[in-house]
Amino acid sequence: MFSVVLVLFVILLTVLYSSLCLYRYNTYLSTVPKPSCKLSWILGHTVALFNPRDILQVGVDAAIKYGGVIRVLIPPSVTIAITDNEVIQQFFKDSIVKAGDYAFFKPWLGTGLLTNNGQSWKSRRKLLSQCFGSLGLMKDFIKVFETSGRHFMNELESKIDDENLDIIPIMKKYTLNVLCETAMGVSLSSRGTQGDLYIRNIQNICKVMINRFKLPYERIHWIFYFTNDYRTQQRSIKMVNSFFDDIFEEKLRRVDDEMKIDGKRALLDVLIQFHKSSILTKENIRDEVNTFMFGGYDTTAIALSFALYALAYHPDIQEKIIEEQIEIFGSLNSGIETTYGHLQQMKYLELVILETLRLYPPIPYCGRKVIEETDIGKKFAMLEMKTTLSKIVSNFRISPSKQEFKPQLVPEITLASLNGLRISLEKR
Structure with missing residues (x-):
């Protein structure tokens, strides 16, 4: 009753x-x-x-x-x-404040840059801009892109026989691994089942966010608390935060001269220095790392996937990219490690990426109440996309799916395609 x-x-x-x-x-x-x-x-x-x-x-x-x-x-x-x-x-x-829907992300992202407002947002943005404005840190990130990219080429080579390849799931797994290593300095594959659980729970959180945007009753906070999605969200956030906490404590125990592992630093290594100076709390750092993971995971994967889909229908553009790669490296697959300087020379490839973003914007909408926009992750994303596309186009000839295919585009948290993005690959 x-x-x-x-x-x-x-x-x-x-x-x-x-x-x-x-x-x-x-x-x-x-x-x-x-x-x-x-x-x-x-x-x-x-x-x-x-x-x-x-x-x-x-x-x-x-x-x-x-x-x-x-x-x-x-x-x-x-x-x-x-x-x-x-x-x-x-x-x-104008100076604007983020729309109320951004509150959906707060249980996971806390006071991270995406959900923050006002003076707190400005001071946090200034701090993070110092991190992402560091050329040394960007060069460390490129080392991760380079190493991960080589492994990714091997994975793509195993997909050559698939003439109807959906590139999105593969790209999401790749970008999440890259983000985890650049954000926290750990490879998900090295964490075994814990790494697999981390991926699964981030995906669960994102699915709940999509439902909150789509289902009217879940948009009302106190009703949402009675739903299965709320329970799924809380379980997944607990696991994701536990994964971060373990890594944070591991790094905190190291002395300063051990922070740089294998010649590379992660974002977390830099933020821990602010923690030791009492500028950021552990919770502040966790919120920013989670925001970095969320902000770069789907968006970069979707942008790269649409770039490959578009290139599959434009072999002439692929050839121009190849010409630029040969001009920079001397030959295809020269074995030369990609550096920051090489990426700065990839002007035509950058134009291709920008045109892809215009045609298929990864974020199809954004909400504001009538804070300035933040683009501190833009440089990171561009460097990652350049490194990845440079390797893919240099190693593979990209063609349309051998089966008739038309993407069914939908706006979720990012632009998505209900039936994936199908292409085929041929070794160059």
Whole structure:
């Protein structure tokens, strides 16, 4: 009896809250064009989320029909959706605060750079900019890209017989390994089952985040606490944090001259120095490392996957990349280790990456309330993508899938394809 009453009470509160959102929606934003929606008084435009295959096209059609600024209701949020490039540029010139949906990430990312605001965000950003602005640290990262890239080429070579290769899962595993080594200084493969569990639990957390964006009832925090997704999230966060805590304690026990292992430093090595100076707490460092892992895992993997997919249909562009590689290294597969200087010379490859990001933006949307944007990870991501694509194009001829294929694009936390991204590889 009690459970029935509780369910009815939850339903009543949800309806009342949705009605309040609708009132705000119609009262304060009445002059902004609104796409029509079914059952708008309860669900708003959430119905569009039920069929993820259509959502991008629905958004494009709405922008064409109603203009570049429209109002969208996804309870409990009332949102202005902007697709007009000039309006977006003007909007981001102002000082702005991150939208409420970023609170979904706080249980995992805490006060990391992605979820932080105000003066705390500014001071933390300044501190991290010192890390990512260090040429020495970037060169250490490139050593990781180089070593991991060589192992990745061997893995791709084993996939040559697959004429319908979905590159996304392979790329995600590769980028997560690279991120773990650059962020914490450990190889996931060296941690055995603990490393496998870490990967699985990060994936679990990301799936919960996607559900929170898509399911109206999970967007309301106190309702979310009663769901299976909440329990999955808490279990996974506990394991991921435990993995970090073990590595943190291991590194903390080392004396300063042992911080640099095999000639390479990780982000954690540098942040621990701030911890020893009482500038950052262990929790601060964990939040930033988790943010670094989350921010670079899906986005870089998706960007690299779409780059390979696009290159598969443009062999002429592949040849121009090859010409640049030969100009820099003297020949393909010369055996010369890639350095920071080499990557700076890859101007054409950088243009290819930038065009890929324009055509297939890894982050298809972002939310703000009307903090300055942070791009401290941009340099890291560009260096990783250059190193990886340089090796792949130099070792393999990339072609379209031998089977007819068209990606089914959907906006999740990152841009995704429901049916993967299919290509085929041929050894050069």
